[in-house]
Amino acid sequence: MALRIxxxxxxxxxxxxxxxxxxxxxxxxxxxxxxxxxxxCVGDFDEPQCATICPxxxxxxxELGNALNPPGSLTGILPERAIx
Amino acid sequence: xxxxxxxxxxxxxxxxxxxxxxxxxxxxxxxxxIRKKVFDHxxxxxxxxxxxxxxxxxxxxxCNIQCHYCNRxxxxxxxxxxxxxxxxxxxxxxVAKVQAVVAAIPQLRVVxxxxxxxxxxxxxxxxxxxxxLRRHFPDLRxxxxxxxxxxxxxxxxxxxxxxxxxxxxxxxxxxxxAERIYSWVFWKHKRLRGREAAAVLLERQMEGLERLTxxxxxxKVNSVLIPGINDDHLPEVAxxxxxxxxxxxxxxxxxxxxxxxxxFGLTGQRGPTEExxxxxxxxxxxxxxxxxxxxQCRADAIGLLGEDRHEEFSVQALVAxxxxxxxxxxxxxxxxxxxxxxxxASRDGRLVDEHFGHATALRIYDVDEEEVREVEVRPIGxxxxxxxxxxxxxxxxxxxxxxxxxxxxxxxxxxxxxAPWEAIEAAGIVPSGEYAFVAIDEALRAIYTELKTSRRLxxxxxxxxxx
Numbered sequence: 284m285a286l287r288i289x290x291x292x293x294x295x296x297x298x299x300x301x302x303x304x305x306x307x308x309x310x311x312x313x314x315x316x317x318x319x320x321x322x323x324c325v326g327d328f329d330e331p332q333c334a335t336i337c338p339x340x341x342x343x344x345x346e347l348g349n350a351l352n353p354p355g356s357l358t359g360i361l362p363e364r365a366i367x
Numbered sequence: 368x369x370x371x372x373x374x375x376x377x378x379x380x381x382x383x384x385x386x387x388x389x390x391x392x393x394x395x396x397x398x399x400x401i402r403k404k405v406f407d408h409x410x411x412x413x414x415x416x417x418x419x420x421x422x423x424x425x426x427x428x429x430c431n432i433q434c435h436y437c438n439r440x441x442x443x444x445x446x447x448x449x450x451x452x453x454x455x456x457x458x459x460x461x462v463a464k465v466q467a468v469v470a471a472i473p474q475l476r477v478v479x480x481x482x483x484x485x486x487x488x489x490x491x492x493x494x495x496x497x498x499x500l501r502r503h504f505p506d507l508r509x510x511x512x513x514x515x516x517x518x519x520x521x522x523x524x525x526x527x528x529x530x531x532x533x534x535x536x537x538x539x540x541x542x543x544x545a546e547r548i549y550s551w552v553f554w555k556h557k558r559l560r561g562r563e564a565a566a567v568l569l570e571r572q573m574e575g576l577e578r579l580t581x582x583x584x585x586x587k588v589n590s591v592l593i594p595g596i597n598d599d600h601l602p603e604v605a606x607x608x609x610x611x612x613x614x615x616x617x618x619x620x621x622x623x624x625x626x627x628x629x630x631f632g633l634t635g636q637r638g639p640t641e642e643x644x645x646x647x648x649x650x651x652x653x654x655x656x657x658x659x660x661x662x663q664c665r666a667d668a669i670g671l672l673g674e675d676r677h678e679e680f681s682v683q684a685l686v687a688x689x690x691x692x693x694x695x696x697x698x699x700x701x702x703x704x705x706x707x708x709x710x711x712a713s714r715d716g717r718l719v720d721e722h723f724g725h726a727t728a729l730r731i732y733d734v735d736e737e738e739v740r741e742v743e744v745r746p747i748g749x750x751x752x753x754x755x756x757x758x759x760x761x762x763x764x765x766x767x768x769x770x771x772x773x774x775x776x777x778x779x780x781x782x783x784x785x786a787p788w789e790a791i792e793a794a795g796i797v798p799s800g801e802y803a804f805v806a807i808d809e810a811l812r813a814i815y816t817e818l819k820t821s822r823r824l825x826x827x828x829x830x831x832x833x834x
Contacts, residue, residue, distance in 0.1 A: 293439055294455075295484060297429035300491075301556075309746035310727045328556045336553045338430060338439040357433060359550055360633050 284346065285321035286331055288314045291342040298333035298343075307333060313342075401585065401614065421477040422468055424461040426492045430484035431516050431553040432568060435630040436591060436621055439484075455483070457745075458496040460770070462503060469504065478504075481512035481534075487521050494521075497528045508532065512589075516552065516568055518575025526582045533579055534617075535572055536589045540607045542566040544600050548593065550630065573611060580612025587615040587658065592647055593631070594621070594639045601647050605654035616651060617658040620644050707734045707815050708742070710772045710796075711807055712780035719802045719810050723783035729772060730807070734815040739808055747771045765790050772796060777814050779807075 285306075288298075292313035299307045299314065304327075306320035316333070323345075324331045334343045334351035340358065341350040430439065456464060469475055478500060480486045486493045497509055510532035511525065518535065525533060539545040545565035552564035559567060579586050588608045590601055597604070605616050621638040623631040630636075639647070648657055710729040712721035731742040747768045765787055772778060777797040781804065791798040797818065802810035 295428045295430065295439060297431070297484070297488065297553075300429055300489070301553075308727075311747070315727075330557065332556060335556065335558045336429075336431065338433055357550060358438075358630050360628075360630055 284323055284325070285318035286316055286323055286333065286351070287318075287344050287346075288316055288333075288342060289344055291339050293339055293342075295338065297336045297338065301332040301336050303327045303332065419476040420472050420474040421479060422465065422475060423479050423481050424464065424496060425455050425483050426458055426461050426496050427480055427482055427486045427489035428455045428484045429488045430482075430514075431488040432485070432514050432564075433550045433552075434514075435548055435550060435636070436593075436623060436632075438628045438632075458492055458499055460773075461496050462499045463774070465500065465504060465507070469507075475507070477508045477510055477532075479510040479512065479532075485514050485516070486511045487513045487517035490517070490521060490524075494524060494528065497530065501528060510534070512536070513575075514568070515572035515575045516554070517571070519571060519578055522575060522578035522582070522584075525579065526584060530584070532585050532587065534587045534589055535576055535613075536591070537569075537572050537576075537604060537608060538591050538593070539565075539597050539600055540569060540573070540604050541600065542569055544597050545569055547596050548591075573607070576608060576611045576613060580614075585615075586613045587617060588613045589617045589619055591621050592618050592639050592644060594637060594643055596636075598639070598643065598647050602650045602654055605651040609655040614656065615658050616655050618644065618648055618651065705735060705819075707776045707818050708732070708774055709734060709811055709814055710745075710775045710778045711810070712778070713807060716807070718804050718806055719779045720781050720804055723778070723780040723787055723798075726780065729778070731772075731775065732807070732811055734811045739811050745771050769794050769796075776818055779810055779814060 288307075290313070294309065294313055296309075296314075299309070303324060304320045304322055306317045306322075308315055308317065328335075331343075331351065337343050337352060338357065340352045340354050340356060343351050345351060430437075433439075465475075465478055480493050480496060493511070497511075500507060500509060509528065509530045511530055512534040513536075515535045515537065518533075538548050542562045542565040545568065546562045549564055549568065550560065552559045552568050554564070554567050576586055576588075586608075588604070590597070590604055592598060592601065601618060608616065621631065621636070623629060623636055623638050625632045651657060709732050711719055711732060712723050712726040713719055713730055714721050716730065726747060728744050728746045730744050733740045733742055768787070769790065772791075773794075775796055777799060778791055779799050779802050781800065783791075783798055783800050788798050797814075799814060802813065805813075
């Protein structure tokens with residue numbers, strides 16, 4: 284059970300600061316979650332902390348590849364209007 | 368409470384924005400105690416802005432709120448606007464940068480941290496930068512900008528480090544107004560939204576403002592003027608923040624071009640006309656002193672207000688100059704011995720066992736005649752960038768790596784490609800694959816001897832002068 288950081292991550296470091304397991308490390312081309320350490324915050328917090336502070340929609344996904352912050356959920360900007 | 372000074376409302380009359388009317392001295396009307404703190408700060412004293420320079424250090428990439436006028440994805444060298452930077456610095460890199468700027472721009476008086484995220488959402492990076500600056504540049508004034516969310520927690524630390532000026536962005540004092548400006552706030556492990564988020568943010572801003580002013584810190588408030596949302600509300604903001612001791616109000620016109628991809632930009636929220644800005648400034652100036660010479664600078668701006676020389680001082684430019692100047696960074700660290708600093712690509716921390724191209728971090732060691740000391744582990748390519756670097760473009764990646772090892776004399780790895788080899792060598796760093804799978808300790812001693820016999824060891828301040 285582990286989350287993943289995918290393309291879209293802007294390396295802003297916010298998730299690194301809030302991870303209770305020190306599972307998130309800088310990497311190339313973007314941050315990386317150590318699957319051996321990630322607990323999805325179960326037992327520590329109600330919500331996975333990385334996805335709770337991440338400012339970029341779609342940058343953090345679960346094991347099935349589903350975005351924890353889907354398009355439009357953070358900015359209120361509809362996906363078709365978003366500028367990539 | 369004793370330290371707060373009563374601040375007069377200085378009416379700006381019909382004065383227009385600064386640049387054209389140099390020589391006026393509004394701060395002459397201020398109490399002496401405040402005047403002493405602002406006369407050489409270009410953002411606080413209008414008459415200072417064309418004589419004294421400031422620089423912003425982009426060491427704080429993380430943010431804990433989302434404003435509708437900000438897009439965290441955007442960091443592009445083609446644009447120049449507040450909150451935007453091209454490269455994020457580690458605290459040590461930031462101090463090296465200050466050193467280079469001090470040498471090139473003697474008018475430098477103020478060093479601030481303003482992002483590109485929020486200074487207080489990155490407390491470790493922000494405060495370790497301030498501590499290093501205090502130690503190496505005791506005469507520079509320090510300032511900080513924040514959204515205020517974490518200000519109550521950090522007010523004491525700010526005071527203890529002697530940060531004299533703090534800017535808080537306060538766009539509203541009523542949650543019903545603020546909820547139209549922020550999409551979320553990260554608070555106590557949850558992402559709050561709507562009015563709940565706005566209420567927490569405003570409450571924290573007011574508490575933080577009061578904690579600073581009662582300890583004698585000068586606080587400027589920035590308010591982004593958003594037509595139809597907070598234009599009629601800003602006089603109330605001015606009254607409230609002044610009653611809590613804020614010293615100066617800076618009303619900034621919203622920047623919302625759609626190409627920036629912000630919520631406001633994409634939803635058609637326009638910025639104010641000059642006439643609208645003037646009207647709101649007039650409505651507020653009876654309440655408190657206004658700043659009218661703001662240039663809405665980037666989080667990595669360098670130079671006098673209205674000029675920005677940040678490109679001259681990019682990490683790449685600094686790598687070149689740091690190499691030319693030999694021991695400069697050693698001086699910054701107060702170390703004048705003959706020391707070799709060596710970067711090592713190693714997976715297990717015992718052997719030189721990693722291919723340079725696979726390394727995501729390098730271990731940094733200082734070696735001298737007597738000992739080997741592990742300095743730190745540096746992530747490479749740990750740059751805040753949404754574009755080129757993350758796309759894996761070779762040159763960009765290499766620039767980031769060079770920036771991470773700019774102060775090293777040599778790089779040891781198991782293998783390395785020809786292109787990076789050449790670039791590293793051209794930067795004046797000795798690349799070596801000769802110690803593949805040798806124990807790190809042993810390899811470091813060998814490379815130290817090699818550097819010494821080939822006279823490639825730098826000698827701190829002495830060789831810097833000689834060069």
